[in-house]
Amino acid sequence: xxxxxxxxxxxxxxxAFAALPPLPAWAASVRAPAxxxxxxxxxxxxxxxxxxxxxxxxAATGQNTGAAGVxxxxxxxxxxxxxxxxxxxxxxxALPIEIDGETRLRRCQSVPGKxxxxxxxxxxxxxxxxxxxxxxxxxAAPLQRNxxxxxDVEILTKLGISMMFRYMTRNDRGERRVGDVYINAPxxxxxxx
Numbered sequence: 001x002x003x004x005x006x007x008x009x010x011x012x013x014x015x016a017f018a019a020l021p022p023l024p025a026w027a028a029s030v031r032a033p034a035x036x037x038x039x040x041x042x043x044x045x046x047x048x049x050x051x052x053x054x055x056x057x058x059a060a061t062g063q064n065t066g067a068a069g070v071x072x073x074x075x076x077x078x079x080x081x082x083x084x085x086x087x088x089x090x091x092x093x094a095l096p097i098e099i100d101g102e103t104r105l106r107r108c109q110s111v112p113g114k115x116x117x118x119x120x121x122x123x124x125x126x127x128x129x130x131x132x133x134x135x136x137x138x139x140a141a142p143l144q145r146n147x148x149x150x151x152d153v154e155i156l157t158k159l160g161i162s163m164m165f166r167y168m169t170r171n172d173r174g175e176r177r178v179g180d181v182y183i184n185a186p187x188x189x190x191x192x193x
Contacts, residue, residue, distance in 0.1 A: 049086035056091050056108055058152035059163065060118045061099050065152055084110035084161070096121075106168075116163045121170060122178060135167070135179030141191070143181045148188035157185040 058065035088108035097105045099120070107119040147153055147165065156163070162184035169176050 048083050049090055052083060052087035053090035055152045055156060056087055056116060057094070057097070057105075059147070059150055059156055060091075060105050060108065060120075060165070061097060062146065062150055064150060080114050080159075080161075081110060081112050084114065084116060088116065098123075103167075114159075114161045116161060118163065118165045120165055120167050122167055132177070132179055139179065140181050144183065144187060144191040147181065147183055148191045153183060154188065157183065157188050160185075 054065045057063070088110045091108045095105060095107060099105055102122055102124045104121045104123050105118060106121050107117075109117040109119070111117060143165070147163075148157075153163070162182070165181040165183065167178040167180070169178055
């Protein structure tokens with residue numbers, strides 16, 4: 001049996017490979033760890049919802065996660081609402097999360113159009129009874145400043161994701177909405193001036 005060599009085709013493959021643009025910076029951060037053995041024929045599957053879920057958690061709890069790669073992964077998808085829905089489902093699996101002594105993250109919900117709703121419960125609030133109007137006047141602006149200062153929120157809003165933080169209280173008679181804090185890129189630009 002004779003093996004026929006085709007150096008011309010091999011040369012064309014190398015030329016085609018060399019002509020490819022360099023990988024984006026985020027691609028370097030998505031490599032499999034050295035200790036993981038991946039068969040050469042198995043494609044590496046990256047679920048963009050994993051990193052996005054961590055970023056949503058960081059945005060909701062005020063903890064910067066530095067989730068590298070999420071902007072490029074989300075920007076390169078043609079189904080961002082699907083990715084956001086999966087990310088919220090993953091985050092919901094870990095809820096509730098105590099944010100501070102008075103606030104608990106209860107739910108993440110994605111809404112078509114790259115919107116995310118965070119439901120937060122005021123658990124140990126001891127101040128005067130809040131109504132929607134007083135919440136808007138006294139608390140919305142400072143909360144917007146604090147939320148917009150988070151690096152994860154900055155990245156998410158630059159990707160066109162808007163968020164609403166809905167604050168609720170719960171008592172024997174049920175739940176009551178205290179107020180909403182809206183977050184998007186223009187609001188953050190204004191809040192951080």
